[in-house]
Each structure stands twice: as C-alpha cells, then as structure tokens.
Amino acid sequence: QKEVEQDPGPLSVPEGAIVSLNCTYSNSAFQYFMWYRQYSRKGPELLMYTYSSGNKEDGRFTAQVDKSSKYISLFIRDSQPSDSATYLCAILDAGTYKYIFGTGTRLKVLA
Amino acid sequence: SQTIHQWPATLVQPVGSPLSLECTVEGTSNPNLYWYRQAAGRGLQLLFYSIGIDQISSEVPQNLSASRPQDRQFILSSKKLLLSDSGFYLCAWSTPGTGYQPQHFGDGTRLSIL
Incomplete structure (x- = not known):
C-alpha cells in the first residue's frame, strides 16, 4: 500500500464550480499536511498547510483533514480557468524530514 | 523573504x-535541502536530501x-548521463x-538526454 494515494484525474469542471480534491494516507502518525499547485513546466507552489485535524480556509481554498479516516481534502470555490493545474497533496514524515507526495490530480476548469 | 534559485531551466x-x-x-540559514525528479504522471521521486551541510542522504541508487x-x-551531479536520467x-x-x-520548490530544470 502506498503511503499517500491520490486520484490522477483528469478532472474537468465548468467555471464557477466547487472542486473537491482528495488524498488518503496510510500512517496514522502523520500530522502535517500540505497542498501544492503545479502549472505545466513549473515547480510546485505551496497553497496551504494544516497541522492535525480540522479545516483551514484561505480565500477560495479550504483544506480539510480527517485523521480518523486518514483523508485530506482541498476544496476550491468559484473555480476559475486559471485554477487549471495539477494539484499535489503532501505529508511530512517529521521523524525523517521527508515529504511524501501524492501523484497529483490534473484539474481543468472550462470557461 | 526566502527565495530559491535553480538553473539552468532547460538542458x-x-x-x-x-x-x-x-x-x-x-x-534563510542552514535550510533542509532536497532534490526530486518528476516523471510525467509518476509524481515526485526523492533523490537526495540534506539536513545539514555535512549530511546528505541518498534515496535511490x-x-x-x-x-x-x-x-x-x-x-546534483552525474559523471555519465543515461537516457533514463x-x-x-x-x-x-x-x-x-x-x-x-x-517545503518550497524552485522552478525546476527540464533535462533531455539524447
């Protein structure tokens, strides 16, 4: 079983839709979770990070962690064509300083 | 503020x-540093990481x-590149x-081996 699993997509939605991106993880000891956005031919850009469980909101983006289900989500409200990118979830293994990434979900927002 | 520079962009x-x-x-001083390789559709593969100037760990032979x-x-170096690099x-x-x-990323180097 992979440590982090993420549906590769692609996911196509109309402009203005609410987008839900998800990852599952296997190690219940993980506590620090991140979401990155990556445009084609660019490095991943940090969007949000959360510690432990709960929600965190930043503008149109909400990150949610459900530790009981080992499930993390990123919600994008009022999606825009400029949100079209690959979204990567990541988890910090604090014991080793290593970051474990999902394979990324490709999102396309249609105008 | 902190910035990361990576070059060249294409090789x-x-x-x-x-x-x-x-x-x-x-x-920033004494950052933890990482090298990854990203293949199409395969996510990020950690190659090396360093949590101090005298510590470099290799993940993949x-x-x-x-x-x-x-x-x-x-x-990141190689003496002799392979097509698979x-x-x-x-x-x-x-x-x-x-x-x-x-973790914060640079803009990457796209390496093509002929």
Missing part, C-alpha cells in the same frame, strides 16, 4: 556526458550524486530544525 545533453545542476536558497559545498547551495528535476528547501514546516 539538453548527450548520453554519457556529465551533469551539474545548481540550487541556491536565499534569506543510481548514477547521480549530490553535494552541498556551501550552507545554502545544493548541487531524462526528466524534470526539482530542488526544494524547508526551514531547519524540529517542528512542522512546509
């Missing part, structure tokens, strides 16, 4: 040639090596010490 090299990719972080000649400089190489850093900190 085309023949099989068997050497390689040197550079990464420099500004605005291969013909690549990493060095940290200065506190904020991380170099083609890919998108990313350098990243995080704040040193214990605690939970996110």
